[in-house]
Amino acid sequence: MQFLEGIREKFYRLVKEKHLTGEEEIQVVSARPLTPEEAIGRPERRDFPLLKGKETMIQATFKDACGQAYTDMPGNYQGTLKEILALPLRNNYERAIFIASLNAVMRHLELVDKTVHCRDQEPGRCAARLVEYVRERFGNPRIAFIGLQPAMVASLAGHFPIRVTDLDPDNVVQRKGGVMIEDARHTGEIIAWSDLVLATGTTAVNDTLATIVGRKPVVFYGVTVSGIARLAGYEQYCAFGH
Template identity: 35%
Template sequence: MIDFKSELEKIATENNLLDETIEIKPVNVNLESKTIDDYPLMQGKEFLLRAFFKGDVGDAFTNNLVEFNGKLSEVIASGSNQMMIAALNSVMKHLKMVEKSEHCIKGEPEVCAKELSEFLMEEYGKEIKIGVIGYHPAIIRQMVTTFGKDNVIATDMDLDTIGRLRQGIVIMHGSMNEHLIENSDIVLSTGSTAANGSLEEILSYTKKYDKRIIFYGTTVACAAKMLNLERFCALGK
């Protein structure tokens, strides 16, 4: 699995960037929706760390609020996975190694979810079972609308969400990820798994059951590039 510290150090060293300055801080994402009011970002259950490097931006979801302004070498020395992922996304964006490393805004998550459902319809038709790892209300709602509530299952780690009816389905505990993957035709996963330590386990389950997995969002940009993972991010910047 990815050692984000080693990867950041390697890229920074190869491109003579170790002494370059980077700023990392939490940011507010301007999400607007007339129909969705429970985005984790809007409720303060998740935070978005944003790295600013030479005019380029890289994001990483986190549960910990940190601020940093200093050298890339100091980010590497920090040992903070979330900081290193944000830094990697911004540095790799600067080096044109990744695209769409900045979170979308306003009503764009709903537009992205619609485009994702249309993409899946073209690939599979309507009779497929979809598993969603991570509570993303726009994606779950759109999948339920397009494919029906009996064809969508989802997991999350938020105790306020687990076991509750959300967007037409009951959200299962993240410990049910293997069950979700085994019983889905295709898996959609939040890219936050790259930051919270669950990516390796999820990939092992998709390999075990030979299931296609598509990661969505910006956090996973660097990991998707390094591991050649399929990623969907229609409106990231």
């Protein structure tokens, strides 16, 4: 929560700086869960969490812009920008609404440009390109992969030493992409072992992001983290986001 409070303060200052303050009580943000096909289309692989029903994509709309965030607590929302800035952020639903709305507002302000999930063949192409990205940026690192994304894990596992953790108990101690998935309780040990952390931006929604940063180089993947990455200065990988 302390981390997101800092993001909230930066968001508030941004709203004031961009002269949205006088409109914050009348500017409405609306959000709703997307169907799997709306969110990701029809990718080649069928094991993405969005398609398995484990996670849902929330899409927020502000003026002409959309912003998205993954969550396991989906729901609808409509409120003013002022109300978004005052959300208590007590659970994954409120944090997802806040983060999706942050992404939409920052997209409207043209401060970020990848706030909508890639679709159809793009997730597979994104996973393939990740190998080249890691090699160019980091050489041949040992990778701690936080939050199972099966296409990415399968792509990376053929090229780098990798350990993967996930919060979904159905994935733990299962082999995915040739890698045994470990319980998220081992995350600290795995980060200590690694040279590079690749983490889902959904860690911001489930309030675990702050436990990941600060020890090793971290790259967050996906659209959820777009606004936060810009405000906090984090590196983001999102090759085909829209």
